[in-house]
Amino acid sequence: MKVKFQYNKISQLQLIKQLEVREKALPTLKNKESALRLEVKRARDHAAELERAIVQRNAEIGVLMRLWGEFDQSLISIKDVDIKTKKIAGVKTPELENIDFEIAPFNLFTAPSWYLDGITLLKELAHLQIEREFFIRKMLILEQVRKKTTQKVNLYEKVQIPAFEDAIRRIKRFLEDEENLSKAAQKILKNRLEKQS
Numbered sequence: 617m618k619v620k621f622q623y624n625k626i627s628q629l630q631l632i633k634q635l636e637v638r639e640k641a642l643p644t645l646k647n648k649e650s651a652l653r654l655e656v657k658r659a660r661d662h663a664a665e666l667e668r669a670i671v672q673r674n675a676e677i678g679v680l681m682r683l684w685g686e687f688d689q690s691l692i693s694i695k696d697v698d699i700k701t702k703k704i705a706g707v708k709t710p711e712l713e714n715i716d717f718e719i720a721p722f723n724l725f726t727a728p729s730w731y732l733d734g735i736t737l738l739k740e741l742a743h744l745q746i747e748r749e750f751f752i753r754k755m756l757i758l759e760q761v762r763k764k765t766t767q768k769v770n771l772y773e774k775v776q777i778p779a780f781e782d783a784i785r786r787i788k789r790f791l792e793d794e795e796n797l798s799k800a801a802q803k804i805l806k807n808r809l810e811k812q813s
Contacts, residue, residue, distance in 0.1 A: 642772050
């Protein structure tokens with residue numbers, strides 16, 4: 617990165633201020649990145665755990681698969697999904713609060729006896745799948761923000777901070793050289809004046 621500057625004190629002070637801002641922000645950004653990395657891992661692990669639970673539950677239900685042909689699928693539907701947002705390292709993420717199911721009325725005497733168990737199983741499976749989707753969405757949001765934060769950390773750490781330090785060093789050397797030349801010129805002038813008098 618090329619830093620635009622002039623060889624004077626004002627430019628040097630501006631660069632020093634910009635460098636200080638980046639140096640103060642860097643630890644915070646690093647902490648945010650590590651917190652996001654941890655949360656992404658937690659969300660990924662939880663989604664995988666829910667996926668295993670879904671597969672296991674489907675395997676348990678597999679023996680009842682021929683009974684599901686008799687099941688009236690219009691009996692149960694999702695009425696509402698309550699979502700709340702939770703901030704993690706300054707990032708708003710969705711979180712599942714509650715799922716409201718709507719169960720259509722049916723006659724318990726004419727329906728097969730396992731219908732109530734079937735409704736409970738469907739509720740459980742739907743809840744697991746919806747919760748898994750929330751964790752996947754949360755993971756994707758956090759991963760995207762983590763990548764941006766990592767890019768910013770790398771930009772500050774590897775590009776901007778070294779560029780500002782280099783520019784400040786160049787200005788400092790230039791001003792020192794200018795001061796030394798000025799002092800040398802004053803000495804030469806003083807020596808000439810002493811010789812003349």
